[in-house]
Amino acid sequence: MNNSEVCVSIRNVSKSFGKHPVLQNINLEMYEGEIFGLLGPSGAGKTTLVKELAGLDEPTEGENFLFQQKMPSLQLIKRIGYMAQSDALYEDLSAKENLQFFSELYGLKGQKQAQRINEVMELVQLSGDTTKLVTNYSGGMKRRLSLAIALLHEPELLILDEPTVGIDPVLRKSIWKAFTDLKTQGKTLIVTTHVMDEADKCDRLGLIRDGKLIAVGTPKELKEQTNASTIEEAFLAFGGAEQ
Amino acid sequence: MRVMALVKRILRQLVRDKRTIGLLIFAPILVLTMLYFVFNGNDYIPKIGFVDVPEMITAQIDTDGAEVTTFKSETEAMEKLNSQELDGYLKFEGNNPSIVLEGSDPSITGATMKWLQNALPKPPQAVELPELQIDYLHGSSDMGQFDYFGPVLLGFFVFFFVFLIAGVSFLRERTTGTLERLLASSLRKWEIIAGYVIGFGLFTMIQSTIITAYAIFVLDMVMEGAFIYVLLIILILALTALTLGILLSSFAHNELQMMQFIPIVVVPQVFFSGLFNLETVAEWLSWISYLTPLYYAAEALRDVMVRGAGWEAIYPNVLVLLAFCLLFIAINILVLRKYRKI
Numbered sequence: 001m002n003n004s005e006v007c008v009s010i011r012n013v014s015k016s017f018g019k020h021p022v023l024q025n026i027n028l029e030m031y032e033g034e035i036f037g038l039l040g041p042s043g044a045g046k047t048t049l050v051k052e053l054a055g056l057d058e059p060t061e062g063e064n065f066l067f068q069q070k071m072p073s074l075q076l077i078k079r080i081g082y083m084a085q086s087d088a089l090y091e092d093l094s095a096k097e098n099l100q101f102f103s104e105l106y107g108l109k110g111q112k113q114a115q116r117i118n119e120v121m122e123l124v125q126l127s128g129d130t131t132k133l134v135t136n137y138s139g140g141m142k143r144r145l146s147l148a149i150a151l152l153h154e155p156e157l158l159i160l161d162e163p164t165v166g167i168d169p170v171l172r173k174s175i176w177k178a179f180t181d182l183k184t185q186g187k188t189l190i191v192t193t194h195v196m197d198e199a200d201k202c203d204r205l206g207l208i209r210d211g212k213l214i215a216v217g218t219p220k221e222l223k224e225q226t227n228a229s230t231i232e233e234a235f236l237a238f239g240g241a242e243q
Numbered sequence: 244m245r246v247m248a249l250v251k252r253i254l255r256q257l258v259r260d261k262r263t264i265g266l267l268i269f270a271p272i273l274v275l276t277m278l279y280f281v282f283n284g285n286d287y288i289p290k291i292g293f294v295d296v297p298e299m300i301t302a303q304i305d306t307d308g309a310e311v312t313t314f315k316s317e318t319e320a321m322e323k324l325n326s327q328e329l330d331g332y333l334k335f336e337g338n339n340p341s342i343v344l345e346g347s348d349p350s351i352t353g354a355t356m357k358w359l360q361n362a363l364p365k366p367p368q369a370v371e372l373p374e375l376q377i378d379y380l381h382g383s384s385d386m387g388q389f390d391y392f393g394p395v396l397l398g399f400f401v402f403f404f405v406f407l408i409a410g411v412s413f414l415r416e417r418t419t420g421t422l423e424r425l426l427a428s429s430l431r432k433w434e435i436i437a438g439y440v441i442g443f444g445l446f447t448m449i450q451s452t453i454i455t456a457y458a459i460f461v462l463d464m465v466m467e468g469a470f471i472y473v474l475l476i477i478l479i480l481a482l483t484a485l486t487l488g489i490l491l492s493s494f495a496h497n498e499l500q501m502m503q504f505i506p507i508v509v510v511p512q513v514f515f516s517g518l519f520n521l522e523t524v525a526e527w528l529s530w531i532s533y534l535t536p537l538y539y540a541a542e543a544l545r546d547v548m549v550r551g552a553g554w555e556a557i558y559p560n561v562l563v564l565l566a567f568c569l570l571f572i573a574i575n576i577l578v579l580r581k582y583r584k585i
Contacts, residue, residue, distance in 0.1 A: 054427050058584050072585050074429045082427040088420035090252070092259050097252075104248035105428045149424070 006068070007032040007157060007188045008053060013062035015048055015211075022048045023059070024211045030190065030204075035183055037202030038192040039235065045211040046192040047085060050159050053190065054082040066157065078106075081155035085162050087142040089134045095121070095145050096130040099152065106153035120148040123178050125171070139166040144175070151182075158182065158189045164198065176201050196232040207235055214238045245430055249438025250445070256412070257446055263408055267446075271400035271454045278396060279462045282389035289355040292320040292332030300335075303364040330355045333363075381550045382465070390465035394544035395518050395537075397458055401451055401477050402484040402537055403509055409443055410488030410501050418497070426583040432576045439489060440482060440572070447481035448474070467551030473544060476557065479564045480540040486571035487536070493578045512537040517545065539563045 008030040015023040051057040055072035124144035226237035314320040323329040331344040515532035543560035546552040
């Protein structure tokens with residue numbers, strides 16, 4: 001893993017809203033072709049960090065580099081697929097119309113557009129519901145459609161903020177299978193989660209608590225370092241050492 | 244091209260939302276129709292009582308245009324006045340006429356007075372004055388209140404509804420997170436605003452044509468100038484409303500807060516737009532009218548519709564409106580920096 005190229009490099013990044021610090025001096029590198037999990041309780045600063053990586057926010061101090069170039073940049077944004085915590089769909093349009101709209105924003109047209117729409121909808125298992133209005137979608141379906149939109153333009157880097165919230169275990173498994181498929185295609189994935197059992201499926205993990213990065217490593221390393229049998233225990237051990 | 248994707252999506256959402264379309268088109272039509280009937284209703288017929296009016300005088304009074312009742316005593320007339328069955332009564336003490344009015348509604352009082360002044364016999368004049376010849380530079384003797392207010396109201400309704408709908412739909416874009424998603428694609432900030440302006444602009448063009456045509460051809464609103472100028476003014480006014488609505492939606496957290504802008508931003512414009520004579524407004528307040536887009540639109544609309552003016556008369560006002568619009572667009576792009584710096 002470590003001999004692949006650095007895809008994301010977070011250097012001395014701090015962020016505060018007013019006087020309230022959200023991120024404190026984060027240093028982290030992610031490599032091409034890995035699934036990197038950002039694990040931490042809600043309010044830990046995960047979303048702020050991934051928003052900075054997606055170009056929607058800027059650090060107060062420090063710098064973020066993507067593909068060895070400094071963020072934010074419109075050229076880099078094109079190479080990212082970002083899925084926010086909210087579904088961000090037009091509920092009064094059908095799934096297909098949503099996909100058409102976003103693919104046009106990415107310059108996909110005609111045959112190519114139709115083909116990509118089919119591919120992503122198959123990937124998230126919504127092929128049968130493309131003509132339905134999004135209002136009539138269930139929470140899990142919306143989440144998957146949102147993921148499909150993030151995948152439309154075949155981004156090299158996928159930033160997914162809590163992608164499996166509200167999705168049942170069976171579907172969650174199939175979505176994680178899709179993630180590994182994307183990984184084998186050479187994509188890099190950054191996934192935030194507060195669900196500990198998902199963390200095990202990531203190649204490497206960054207544990208975040210109160211805006212600080214408390215540990216980085218493969219799930220196995222983290223467990224070994226703390227003599228823990230689960231990630232949850234490992235997280236507690238790292239968090240406990242901090243206090 | 245990406246702008247057109249946005250335009251297509253906005254129009255698609257609008258077309259699907261039948262209620263909003265109804266609000267944008269039929270609400271102004273409904274309100275204008277009601278105002279038409281309110282302003283152009285029949286003249287009020289005052290109800291007048293006579294107390295002790297000498298027969299010599301009653302014979303000379305032409306009772307047309309009023310409902311006259313004769314009373315034997317003043318107490319009786321007073322009772323009727325109290326229960327509002329009478330608007331006023333005329334009494335004579337010797338040779339001196341006097342009038343007692345109910346007086347709670349100025350317009351009824353006015354009508355009563357007007358009738359009485361016309362009806363009471365005048366002392367014979369020494370010289371008969373020749374009848375005054377009246378010429379109109381603009382308008383005519385049969386131009387009513389509705390014709391004078393009409394252009395302002397037309398502008399107001401378009402402004403009001405476009406402001407509200409555009410503001411709310413941009414607010415939704417923000418609260419549902421789709422704005423963030425747009426910005427997470429490499430769409431530029433000006434492209435988002437341009438998409439909104441073109442999308443709503445196209446729709447407003449249809450909306451204004453329908454409403455204006457209805458006002459002019461069905462409600463017979465006075466129309467001296469060219470239809471195309473009216474459309475042009477209304478379209479630019481609508482774009483001003485649109486960009487202002489989008490701008491203010493950034494300061495609202497939900498739909499209710501968007502509504503709260505109506506009494507602050509929209510309603511005051513009515514008072515300073517020329518619906519009421521601006522020269523009678525207190526001087527220290529009258530500068531406000533220069534800050535309200537509706538003032539310039541109303542002025543231009545009146546020039547075209549009432550005074551039959553052409554481009555050379557309306558272009559200063561049109562340019563000011565355009566300037567408002569561009570200013571709001573510029574501020575909007577700046578405000579979007581809050582969501583993405585580049």
